Amino acid sequence: MLEELLQIQAIDLEIDRIEQEVHAIPEDLLALRRAKEELDAQLRGLEQQLGGNRREVSQAEAELADYQDKLNRARGDQERNAFDSKLQTQYENLIHQLSDRIAELEEEVLTPLYERSEQLQGQLARASSELESLAPQLEQLEQANALRVEALQGEQRRHQGEREALSGTIDxxxxxxxxxxxxxxxxxxxxxxxxxxxxxxxxxxxxxxxxxxxxxxxxxxxxxxxxxxxxxxx
Ligand SMILES: [Zn+2]
Known part of the structure; x- marks a missing residue:
């Protein structure tokens, strides 16, 4: 009976060994999974930054439209009061201030924001295409791994059957x-x-x-x- 117990132990140790093998994921698959995770995180980060950029752009554009409205109104008022020289100077000054503010907004706020947006979109496109290009190999390795695990589990079931047959003979x-x-x-x-x-x-x-x-x-x-x-x- 103790000989059979030794046989059962040999089977149990084999089942344990196979179990460890099941959990030993091939290095190339692990590396690709990590690469995919990193790219996914990068994409999420870039999308977030782009969202922030879009909000800043629309805020600056709204501000710009507001200044342009004010400028147009000032020009209209200037024309309507063409014969009042005192008012003319006031309108000149206002138009000058508004034009300066518009140029400043365009050059110092909107242009850098548009540049940043293009840069972010470029990075996003690169990360997406990298992700796309590793997808087929990742899928292939995942499938190979699933087959590997399935084969090992089949082996485990076979050993389990042997074990059950033997355990009937033991106290x-x-x-x-x-x-x-x-x-x-x-x-x-x-x-x-x-x-x-x-x-x-x-x-x-x-x-x-x-x-x-x-x-x-x-x-x-x-x-x-x-x-x-x-x-x-x-
Ligand atoms: Zn001992």
Whole structure:
């Protein structure tokens, strides 16, 4: 019965190994996933900046339209009062001020905003096309990985079937004990006695324990140090 338990353990360790393999995502896939995430974040950042830019542009354009209205009104008023020389000077001054303000808005606010907008749109287009160009390879690698995982899971199911067939031949209390030790030790629940030592923790075992381990009878004997079930093959 302990031989079968050893076989079950071999299967369990194999299932564990496959489980680790399932989670070991290929490096090239991980690198592409990271690249995609970075580009997505970059795109979100650029879109946000563009949104802010658009708001600033429409604010400055509204301000500009307002000044242009005022300028047109001032010019109309100037024409209507063409014969009043005192008012003419006032209108000249106002028109001069408004024209200055308009030129300032155009050159110092709107032009840089338009330039920034073009720059952001260029960056956005580059990031989008980069994202688009890595999509086919990413998809290919994702598909390959899904197939790889599927194959490993098939292998796991096969081992699971073998394990179930074997566990029918083992005392249920012993199997439960083995499972508990295995869980606590995060690995092996049974250890072989080799050269008088526990194969699990390498502790030297008293001769009486070695003899009981060789007898392979129930109740099982456990390592006084690590608590694993001991089996000595003869
Ligand atoms: Zn031990």
């Amino acid at each position: 249920r209390v012993l199997l439960r004990e083995y499972t508990l030790i295995r869980r606590a030790k995060k690995g092996a629940g049974v250890a072989l006695v080799v050269g008088g030592r526990c194969g699990g923790c390498n502790m030297h075992l008293p001769v009486t324990i070695q003899q009981r381990a060789a007898a392979q009878r129930l109740p099982v004997v456990k390592c006084p140090s690590c608590g694993r079930i001991l089996v000595k093959q003869t």
